[in-house]
Amino acid sequence: MPTCLPLVLRRCHACASERSRASGKFRVNANHKLIDAWLLVLCTACGETAKLTVLERMNVRCVRPELLDRLHDNDLGLTAELLQDPVVRRRNRIALDWDNAWRLDTGGSHPPDRGVIDVSVRFAARIPVRPVRLIAEGCGLSRAGVERLIAEGKLVSAARLSGKLSGDFTFMLKR
Numbered sequence: 311m312p313t314c315l316p317l318v319l320r321r322c323h324a325c326a327s328e329r330s331r332a333s334g335k336f337r338v339n340a341n342h343k344l345i346d347a348w349l350l351v352l353c354t355a356c357g358e359t360a361k362l363t364v365l366e367r368m369n370v371r372c373v374r375p376e377l378l379d380r381l382h383d384n385d386l387g388l389t390a391e392l393l394q395d396p397v398v399r400r401r402n403r404i405a406l407d408w409d410n411a412w413r414l415d416t417g418g419s420h421p422p423d424r425g426v427i428d429v430s431v432r433f434a435a436r437i438p439v440r441p442v443r444l445i446a447e448g449c450g451l452s453r454a455g456v457e458r459l460i461a462e463g464k465l466v467s468a469a470r471l472s473g474k475l476s477g478d479f480t481f482m483l484k485r
């Protein structure tokens with residue numbers, strides 16, 4: 311689950327730093343019937359403000375009133391939703407840096423040392439994470455230990471456990 315907003319990966323035009331953070335603020339500009347809205351981000355190195363396009367010359371009647379309210383209120387939840395929206399990310403050519411912005415919640419317990427367990431992993435946001443890392447942390451194992459269990463066929467999943475995942479998956483662990 312996210313613990314804070316991810317950083318925004320984009321090159322600052324002022325200092326060429328690669329990272330910005332969301333300011334938590336929006337700028338809305340209504341001109342007659344057309345509306346523009348931006349999410350404001352700040353360079354983590356020099357503080358320069360940049361605008362990420364949320365709405366571009368939209369007819370104001372086509373925008374849900376609820377969205378307008380949230381923009382005007384600088385709704386922090388809306389910032390989180392928009393950063394996770396692939397359309398917004400593509401349009402603004404940004405990616406997200408989730409390092410230190412999430413945590414694994416195991417409900418406070420490791421699984422038992424012996425026996426067979428089925429585990430479901432649920433993502434509260436689409437955060438790309440190595441499943442081996444999650445399983446190691448959640449089961450109190452080393453990553454090498456997890457790799458060994460996979461190689462021995464004692465840890466099986468329909469999901470691909472190499473590389474990164476950002477969506478729910480299950481696995482079975484036999485010990």
Ligand SMILES: [Zn+2]
Nearest residue numbers: 322325353356
């Ligand atoms: Zn900068």
